[in-house]
Amino acid sequence: MPAETILTNAQIVTPEAIVEGHLVLRDGKIAEVAEGPSRSGEDMGGDMIIPGLVELHTDHIEGHYHPRPRVIWNRMAAIQAHDAQIAASGITTVFDALRVGTDENRIASSDDIAAMGRAIGQAVDEDRVRADHFIHLRCEVSAADVIEGFEKVVDNPRLKLASLMDHAPGQRQFADLGAYRAYYQKKDGLTDAEFDAFCERRIAESERYAPEGRRMIAAACRERGIALASHDDANAEHVAESVALGVDVAEFPTTIEAAEASRAAGLHVLMGAPNIVRGGSHSGNVSALELMRHGVLDILSSDYVPFSMLQAAFQLWDAGETQLPAAIRLVTEAPAEAVGLTDRGAILAGRRADLVRVRVHKGEPPVVRSVWREGRRVV
Template sequence: MTETLFKNASIVLPDEVIHGSLLVRDGVIADIASGAAAGGGEDMGGDTLIPGLVELHTDHIEGHYLPRPRVRWNMMAALQAHDAQIAASGITTVFDALRVGMDEDAQLGSEDMRAMADTIEAASEEGRLRADHFIHLRCEVSAPDVTESFEVISGGKRVRLASLMDHAPGQRQFVDLDTYRTYYQRKMKMTDVEFEAFCHRRVAESEANSAPNRRAIAQACLSAGIAIASHDDATAEHVREGAELGITLAEFPTTAEAAEHSVKAGMLVLMGAPNIVRGGSHSGNISAAALLDNGTLDILSSDYVPFSLVQAAFHLVESGSLDLPAAIHLVSTNPAKAARLDDRGAIAIGRRADLVRVRRAPGMPPLVAGVWREGARVA
């Protein structure tokens, strides 16, 4: 039996903040007490102690594996580098989003994704990772090979979540064709003629493949016990379709209407933490802050910047938008609930001792000064 006492801390509980101590026994929170604690232990120096953050959708790992065009890094080394940044950002549970369904703009292929999934599974089994890693399959339902690729990867025991997405122009994330042009034409260095042909191909693929692939993957997820998320819903019809497919998580809705209908359908609504930090969507869609004001925001995801998760939570506190317990619900409690991980997501007796020490200073981003996963320090 191992015990660690964390004392002299500002402890963020589900509904309040107390100054006191926290006892960890064999990786689980065994006791929480207000006031000073006698004896040895980890002195937090008055710093804030929050539960480990739970990240549901980040494809940040791809940048470590493909750091430059046509440069592929050792996959295990890339995963470990990604994992180190995740843990140092206060994230103790992460769902690595791997793309399923490839098209002409993809720099990585299905074989890369399968190898990455295998690497995550192996590294987790070998205890090589600081954070607890699961796999999120982000399924491009307009791609002809999406169901075949899904079947190849979805059997892994770390696969817990799948999202259904369609990035064809003129709908969902890219209703605004100028935004689509800015993103894809510049990225792929296409002429105007090439871009027009590219758009026609994308729309044709979407019309031919999206509906049947969406249904097939949703059914496979339900059969396998994999949670399902929608992606970039824009209309009430999108939400209705998702509800019929068994979707319980609405990722990045692009309009207030879609977010409101998602909540009414019993879905949890997820938006990007960078959206909060930057003050708006980089695609020109609804802001996360607007959804928060409407009462239709449940979860934040770091998306493409791991540190944005803790940064956004404390930004919301500093701006007066939320108190600290409510902000932590967005980045730990609610995502754990969405992922059906009932053993984490809050500082409470009996929960995993996934803990983050945060040092705060006025006008500065929060400093992650220590991270523990099941009571063992990992950052």
């Protein structure tokens, strides 16, 4: 890698404005942001340069190591395939979501998840991946074995974020039992009687295991400096519980009430970029755009479609909902700040040279032309 790289004739999206000029990258960092063309360097052809995206919650990796029912793929191959799509979507820092807490639909044991976590660390250490990979451990606190699974991953040095989830029916994401029925009964082919028994079992498990699971996992994360996220908070009581546990990020609040209470308590409010792209929640909960219009949206995550982060940011700008620097902040600097990664996420002198060259097409998804991580071109 050359010690110095110059990118010229670009529209550079800084935290405050779009600068027509050039960038100087030196030793993996941004050395200079300047107006006007440079006498030398790689011509960007007037394309935009934005910071590399920072993704806190993507379940996308699951589709690679569980590509079909009852199939578990080679871990390293799954990581590399996942990483290739992540980087090509402009994401230079990714928190790979792994879940602990099993139910009848999970074929991966806690040992499998721990092994995947170790494989992610190996992939980073061996320079097999384009993006910078961390682990987001999704903890299904209503499961009997959630603490056991958590303890098998908690000492992985790539673990930087854990979330407290409870997908039992009648609350949070599935407060509407009709939506829960539409999701699970059809997916699992259950009769009405089987579905009713399923709901009773899930509710009982939540009541038995969730309180202790939340307390123990939150305490362990605070002790180790691991950022903590709530999941699907629906009301002020949920938010108060999250605050008491030391939560940093409010993931996918399902109502305006919960989002406003989270923001008032100093939490970073995260919503799914697919919610923006699709024009609403697939579960029938509050829309991300509505939260943005109320001034209580901080972060967008790709959730299950990696490219949706970039697409959503430019879609918001294209629709006139916000200025481009503010839209880009939702997927770059804001998520980085929420988990303490203050060395990246913005085009400023001294920050990591994690950058994406984007070609914009009015009314259409943007095109990723090139990606740099710490000044090295990876796409």
